[in-house]
Amino acid sequence: MSATTTTTSTTGEQTTPPAKPVRTAKGPRALRPGRIVLVAVLTVAALYFLLPVYWLVIAATKSNASLYSSFGLWFDAPQLLHNLGKVFSYDNHVYLQWALNSLLYAGVGAVLATLLSAAAGFALAKYRFAGREAVFKFVLAGVLLPSTALALPLYLMFSKLGLTNTYWAVLIPSVVSPFGVYLCRIYAESAVPDTVLEAARVDGAREERIFFTLVLRMMTPALVTVFLFQFVHIWNNYFLPLVMLSDDRKYPITLGLVTWKEASDRVPELTQYTIGGAFVSVIPLAIAMLVLQRYWRTGLTEGSVKE
Amino acid sequence: MTTPLKRAPRKSRPDRKAWTFLAPFLAVYLFAMILPIFYAIYQSMLKVERSGPLGLGEPKVVFAGFENYSVALQQTTFIESFGRVLLFGIVQVPVMLLLALTLALLLDQVSNRWAGLMRATYFLPYGIPGVIATILWGFLYVPGVSPINDVLGDMGFQPDFLGYDNVLWSIANIVIWEFAGYNMLIIVAQLKSIPQELYEAAKIDGAGPWQTAFRIKIPLVRPALVLTCVFSIIGTMQLFAEPLVLRKIAPAVTNDFTPNLSAYFDAFANANVYMAAAKSVILAVVAMVLSFGFLSLVNRKQRSER
Numbered sequence: 001m002s003a004t005t006t007t008t009s010t011t012g013e014q015t016t017p018p019a020k021p022v023r024t025a026k027g028p029r030a031l032r033p034g035r036i037v038l039v040a041v042l043t044v045a046a047l048y049f050l051l052p053v054y055w056l057v058i059a060a061t062k063s064n065a066s067l068y069s070s071f072g073l074w075f076d077a078p079q080l081l082h083n084l085g086k087v088f089s090y091d092n093h094v095y096l097q098w099a100l101n102s103l104l105y106a107g108v109g110a111v112l113a114t115l116l117s118a119a120a121g122f123a124l125a126k127y128r129f130a131g132r133e134a135v136f137k138f139v140l141a142g143v144l145l146p147s148t149a150l151a152l153p154l155y156l157m158f159s160k161l162g163l164t165n166t167y168w169a170v171l172i173p174s175v176v177s178p179f180g181v182y183l184c185r186i187y188a189e190s191a192v193p194d195t196v197l198e199a200a201r202v203d204g205a206r207e208e209r210i211f212f213t214l215v216l217r218m219m220t221p222a223l224v225t226v227f228l229f230q231f232v233h234i235w236n237n238y239f240l241p242l243v244m245l246s247d248d249r250k251y252p253i254t255l256g257l258v259t260w261k262e263a264s265d266r267v268p269e270l271t272q273y274t275i276g277g278a279f280v281s282v283i284p285l286a287i288a289m290l291v292l293q294r295y296w297r298t299g300l301t302e303g304s305v306k307e
Numbered sequence: 308m309t310t311p312l313k314r315a316p317r318k319s320r321p322d323r324k325a326w327t328f329l330a331p332f333l334a335v336y337l338f339a340m341i342l343p344i345f346y347a348i349y350q351s352m353l354k355v356e357r358s359g360p361l362g363l364g365e366p367k368v369v370f371a372g373f374e375n376y377s378v379a380l381q382q383t384t385f386i387e388s389f390g391r392v393l394l395f396g397i398v399q400v401p402v403m404l405l406l407a408l409t410l411a412l413l414l415d416q417v418s419n420r421w422a423g424l425m426r427a428t429y430f431l432p433y434g435i436p437g438v439i440a441t442i443l444w445g446f447l448y449v450p451g452v453s454p455i456n457d458v459l460g461d462m463g464f465q466p467d468f469l470g471y472d473n474v475l476w477s478i479a480n481i482v483i484w485e486f487a488g489y490n491m492l493i494i495v496a497q498l499k500s501i502p503q504e505l506y507e508a509a510k511i512d513g514a515g516p517w518q519t520a521f522r523i524k525i526p527l528v529r530p531a532l533v534l535t536c537v538f539s540i541i542g543t544m545q546l547f548a549e550p551l552v553l554r555k556i557a558p559a560v561t562n563d564f565t566p567n568l569s570a571y572f573d574a575f576a577n578a579n580v581y582m583a584a585a586k587s588v589i590l591a592v593v594a595m596v597l598s599f600g601f602l603s604l605v606n607r608k609q610r611s612e613r
Contacts, residue, residue, distance in 0.1 A: 042413055042421075045406075046428045049488065052443040053431065055454065059446070072447075072454030120332035127325035135329065142340055144537070146594040148545035150340065152570055152587045153347030156580055160346075173339040181332060197321075207324040236436040238548045239567075243575075254436045261442055262555055275446075278439050285434040293427045 053286065060084075060279035064272040086269075087276035095277055097249055098256035102235060102281070104167070105252055109174030110231040114223050117177050121184025121222075122215055126192060136185070142178030148239045155243040169244035170252070174234045180226040187222035188215070224295045235285070253281045344591070351375050351585035375585035384563035385586065389593065391475065392565050396543035399479040404535060406483065407490035408528070412520050414491075415498055426495065429488035437485060441552040444481045449556055469557035477557075478549045486542070490535040497531035498524060533605050537598045544594040547571070566590045 059067060061078035070076035087095055124136050154173055158164050163172075192215055200210045216223070238254045245251055248259065257277050264270040354371035358364040379385055410429060414422045432440060448468035450456045459466050468477045501524065509519050547567040554560040562572040567590060574583035 038413055038416060042410070042417065042425055045410055046425060049429050049432055049484065052440070052447060052484070053435075055447060056443055068451055071457060072452060116332040116335065119328040123325040123328035127322045127328075129322050129325045132325070135333070139332075139336065142336060144541065144595060144598055145340060145344075146541050146545050146591050148547050148567055149570075149587050149591040149594065150343055152574060152583055153343035153350075154339065155574070156350055156584060157343050157346045172335065176332070176335050176339050178336070178340075201321060207321055207327070211328065232434055236434075238436065238438045239571075243571075254438045257442065258438050258552055261552070265555075274442060278442060282435055282439065286431055289431050289434040290427045293423065293430065 053282065056275065056279055056282060059275045062272070064269050067272065067275075083272060083276045084280065087273050087280065090273055094248065095253075095256065095273075095280075098251050098253045099281070101250060102252040102254075105170050105174060105241075106231045106234040109171055109234045110227050112175040113177040113180055113230040114227045116175060117180030117184045117226050118216060118219055118223055119211065120181045121186075122188045122192070122211060122219070124181070124185045125188035126194070126197065139178050139181050142176075143182060145178075151239045151243055154240070158244065164244050165246045165250065167250060170237075170241050173240060174230070174237075177226065177230050177233075180230060183226055184219065184222055187219055191222070192218050221295070228292060228295060232285075253277065257281075344588075347584045347587055350581055351588050353581045355579075355581070371581070375582050376589065379582060379585050379589060382563075382569075384561070385566065385569050388563050388566045388569050392543055392546055395475055395479060395546065396540060398476075399482055400536065400539045400543060402479075403483045403487050403539065404490060404532060406487045407535065408494055408525070408532065410487070410491045411494040411498060411528075412524060414495065415524070416516065426488075426492065430492055431488065432485050433489040435485070437481075437548045438552050440485050441481055441549045444477070444484070445553060445556055448477055469553070469559065471559040474553065474557045474559045478546070478553065481549050482542075482546075486539070490539070493535050494528050494531045497528045501527050533602070537601060540598050540601060541594050544590060544597065566593075 055072055058073060058075060060083060061080040062070065062076055063079060063083075066076040120139070124132060124139075150173075155164065158169050163169050196214060196218075197210060200214060205213075235252075236254070237252075238258075241252050241255050245255065248256065251259070257274055260270045260274045260277065264274060352371055352373070352375070353368050354374060355366050356369045357366050414425060417425070435443075447453050447455050453468075456466060456468075467473060505523055505527075506519065509523055514522065545567055546565045550560045550564045550568060551571075554564075562576070563569045566586060570583045570586035570590065573579045573586060
């Protein structure tokens with residue numbers, strides 16, 4: 001951490017972001033034309049990124065008819081709760097099932113992926129053994145493997161093994177995160193001191209115990225990042241469940257909503273249910289994104305600094 | 308495992324335990340990422356042969372060598388799909404990264420509290436699944452529902468976001484919307500790691516904000532730009548979910564719109580998994596060649612600059 005420097009005396013727009021926000025005198029700076037352009041550009045960008053989400057919030061409150069008849073960016077006879085009730089009850093509560101499936105795939109998958117990455121990353125960072133660099137390179141190659149191009153081959157293999165249309169078909173590939181191993185290795189190198197490991201060994205602790213009681217705790221910030229990335233990765237995944245699953249009771253939300261959208265030609269009210277379902281799935285994630293923002297940052301720093 | 312000598316930690320080589328920690332990950336990695344590649348290569352060398360008059364006899368799976376590959380590479384629509392994603396990438400990746408870089412640099416100039424809120428706003432779409440983003444933008448593209456069309460219509464424009472000429476760029480907009488914030492965050496992370504002393508030195512030398520940006524910040528975030536560029540290239544080649552979902556409302560999106568779609572429809576609509584395997588392998592190879600090619604190009608350039 002850099003001690004707060006002399007940025008207070010800036011005359012230009014040179015307020016570099018140090019650890020503590022330095023409040024400079026607002027008067028003359030607020031009026032500079034450069035400043036106005038800066039704020040304007042940032043605001044326009046924010047509007048662009050928020051537009052579809054804003055539209056979704058408005059549309060989720062509308063009836064199917066007023067979706068087409070009223071202006072898209074303003075309310076028209078809001079009936080949000082009525083709509084959401086329909087979303088959840090339609091087709092024997094299938095949406096609820098999809099939501100639970102998504103949570104299961106993403107939650108369990110991300111926890112296991114984090115644990116496996118932590119163990120592998122720790123081993124690659126803290127033990128000396130023949131083939132260590134070769135293993136690391138082999139894992140890194142996985143980061144560059146195109147994952148969607150892999151989904152079809154995976155499907156071919158899993159169908160041979162009789163694993164398709166099971167929860168395993170989506171879960172097993174989800175617990176592999178080469179990027180997580182990479183991140184955990186880099187983090188463990190700097191955050192887990194050799195002296196601590198040595199001390200624990202002298203005390204007679206076994207390696208497994210050292211890992212589960214000491215190392216995991218010291219690696220927590222990296223683990224949170226790996227977990228979040230993998231969670232979003234699985235949650236957003238579409239191709240893998242699409243090829244693997246045929247029973248719609250095993251679908252995650254992504255797959256389910258597309259099914260509704262495509263069926264809305266024949267069943268018009270499904271248009272509104274698709275929008276309502278998207279609303280329910282997007283809002284918690286949007287809140288999580290905002291709240292957990294700082295964890296994303298730390299993790300990515302760790303990942304890219306060493307490049 | 309019971310060790311009779313409890314106080315002999317030095318003797319039991321801890322380094323051997325490395326494989327115990329590596330094994331679970333490596334096992335799943337081999338099973339779910341490496342093995343499928345070899346299985347796909349094997350499958351891509353098979354084909355179904357029908358015997359008897361008019362090919363109505365018992366179908367039989369036989370070894371085909373590279374036949375699937377040569378058939379795939381002679382399919383004009385499949386080759387065109389590569390051209391399409393390549394064109395898409397050449398436009399979309401630079402636009403997205405330029406947007407990400409600009410936003411990252413601008414955020415560096417605002418007070419921390421604002422920057423945090425803005426950063427979170429730009430990053431938000433990353434948490435929305437690609438297919439849901441496509442459903443949302445789909446509504447914003449379709450006349451009748453879309454407020455964008457309403458507003459532009461009032462101003463006298465009749466945009467056709469889903470027409471033959473535009474649909475590729477409408478997809479590009481969706482992809483930019485999803486990933487610009489994510490890439491911005493990687494660049495921001497790299498910006499934060501620049502030592503403060505550099506900025507102070509630059510200021511003493513009389514550098515303004517523009518000069519600081521172009522002489523210090525952009526050269527120093529180069530590794531982040533390379534990283535995001537490689538991931539974007541890989542992502543572009545695999546374009547799949549967005550066109551698949553838009554297909555319903557945009558007839559311009561054919562079954563061979565992207566290489567991935569082409570392979571998918573071979574497997575599930577044409578029931579030709581062997582051809583699908585061959586196309587997947589081709590796609591994976593092209594993506595790897597492009598990303599490694601880009602990396603070595605960057606490295607060579609870097610070396611010659613020194």
